[in-house]
Amino acid sequence: MIQRIQSLYLLGSFVLIAVMFFFPLAELVDASGAVYQFLYRGIPALQEGEPAVFNAMPVAILLSIIALISFVTIFLFKKRMLQIRLTVFNMICMIGAMGLIYYSISSQAKELNAITSYSLINAFPLIALVLSYLAIREIGKDEALIRSMDRIR
Numbered sequence: 001m002i003q004r005i006q007s008l009y010l011l012g013s014f015v016l017i018a019v020m021f022f023f024p025l026a027e028l029v030d031a032s033g034a035v036y037q038f039l040y041r042g043i044p045a046l047q048e049g050e051p052a053v054f055n056a057m058p059v060a061i062l063l064s065i066i067a068l069i070s071f072v073t074i075f076l077f078k079k080r081m082l083q084i085r086l087t088v089f090n091m092i093c094m095i096g097a098m099g100l101i102y103y104s105i106s107s108q109a110k111e112l113n114a115i116t117s118y119s120l121i122n123a124f125p126l127i128a129l130v131l132s133y134l135a136i137r138e139i140g141k142d143e144a145l146i147r148s149m150d151r152i153r
Contacts, residue, residue, distance in 0.1 A: 006138035007074050010087070013128040013135070014070035017094075020063055023121045026105045028114035036112065038105050054111075056104045062097045066090055070128070080143045084136055091132045094125045101125075 024037040036043045040063055042056035069090045076083040101122060109116040 004077065004138070004142075006135040006142070007077065009131045009135035009138065010070055010074045013090075013131040014067060014074070016124040016128040016131070017063060017067045017070060020121055020124055021067075023119065025101060025119055025121055027117045027119070028105075028109050028112055029117070030112045030114040036108075036114065038108065042104075043108060054104075054108050059097070059100055059104055062093060062100060066093050066097060066125075066128075069093070070132075080139050080146075084139050084143075087132050087136050087139070091129055094129045094132070098122075098125045 021040050024039055026038040028036040028038060028043070030036070038054075038056075040056070041060045043054040069086055073083050073086045073090070076086065105116060105118070108114075
């Protein structure tokens with residue numbers, strides 16, 4: 001049922017979170033001029049064969065869970081109450097992801113004594129949060145319509 005507006009909102013939320021896997025979340029420049037890119041999985045090694053500068057596996061896991069739940073809820077259109085509950089849980093995870101991303105970036109910037117330049121990609125969880133809220137409103141309207149149709153019969 002992709003033609004339903006709430007399915008489009010949920011698809012938009014999924015796409016925004018999925019895009020975060022492909023672009024850097026921030027750039028950190030230390031005092032010596034070395035540039036580090038903070039990706040969803042942390043700061044990778046500067047040269048091949050070296051260990052990663054910083055691993056942010058909790059960020060990667062949380063973003064994966066958010067993307068998975070966003071994708072799964074699209075196909076739960078027959079179970080509207082479950083769809084609402086999963087979307088609310090997903091919204092809570094998005095708020096947690098925003099905090100975790102900010103904390104991870106700022107702690108690494110402090111450790112490296114670097115200046116942080118945040119990417120526009122960091123706003124995507126907030127936009128996905130708004131889209132999820134709009135989806136919940138539309139799912140609620142569908143549920144109210146179905147319940148009113150049951151009363152008429």
